[in-house]
Amino acid sequence: MKAIRDTYVGDRPREKIACKGVECLKNSELIAAIIGSGMPGRDVLQVATEIEKILNEAKGNPGYDNLLSVDGVGASKASQIVASFELVKRYMPRDAVKITKPHDILPLVDYLKVKKQEYFICVTLNGAGEVIENRVVTVGTLNHSPVHPREVFADAISDRAASVILVHNHPSGNPEPSADDIAVTERLLKSGEIVGISILDHIIIAKNGLVSLRERGYI
Template sequence: MKRISEVPALDRPREKIAVRGPEALTDRELIAAIIGSGGPGHDVFEVARAIERTLPAEGIPAYADLLAIPGVGAAKASQIAAAFELARRRFVPADVRITTPEDVIPLVRHIAERKQEYFVCLSLNGAGEVVGNRVVTKGLLNYSPVHPREVFADVITDRAASVVFVHNHPSGSPEPSREDIAITRQLLDAAGILGIRVLDHIILTRKNHLSMRERGLL
């Protein structure tokens, strides 16, 4: 097992970034630069290789999947998850305008493969451009409890004119449950008081999606 200090200085990921820029590093080296060190019995490059193999083709790696990797503890799992989430937020194309449910899907595709329900809220300005994209809650296998105050706290800060709600169904069926409809109506009532339009509530699965507005439920 080789420690990072035993690697020649010019081959160490962080030193390579300083000299040649991050674009010169492989994915594994970038991961090694993020985590900085290995764990008991595992050097940094061994851990980075295991993390690289765990990364999904698209989206953000699940914290629990990272935590299951030998040599990865809570700190390293959090570092990787945070790095991916920050990149996702910063590199969403500017001035993304929502006009159809299909415009929303690329912005939330990362939750489609999750084994738990994630509830996401997109904030839009008066021109229909996305100004906020946040996971509000993460819940049980088939239910994510949502409260209006949690949903609209950041929406108000964004000075949003409208919102789009999205949540995933790990079961694979996009059909809205009674709880989905009840939560949506509760959020509609709260949005009406705040003067914020609810454009849609989209249910997302691995293979397809359903618009509650198109279904006539909004």
């Protein structure tokens, strides 16, 4: 692979964007334009090519920790890349996703199956049952993610959501609800009644499947 310093100036990623438009760049060149530089002994295009492989394997956002595994990617470059993905997610026009049954939520939260910490997610919905936003509320330890009603409903109120679906993962692989899961759900149901936002379901996802607390009769 030709090093960036040996590439004609007009063919370098950032210069190509200015002269020819961003659409002309290959994926590795786009990544190189984002991270800006390599490291001693590792050219930016070499680092970008390795990042591209990770993106292809992940089929999208590779995650901060995975990026750090690339030699030449530190906290700054990893942050730049994941921030780029998050911006696209927030601003890219998208078709409305309608939730009618528990498994409809899977495309939004399937990544939680492999997380080693417990994530608590709040999916806000409009009156038609269409997804407004999908947010991480808290990230906890191996088996616990502390959740406060204020954190769950603050953004839902800002979204003017009609309802929410709560989702959290069990890193153990077993989706069966614990006593704490049921207690948290009961507390949040009461809070939802106060603020006028209903909880349609609380779904627990794990490697071995998912459990809907609504289907179990807790909601």
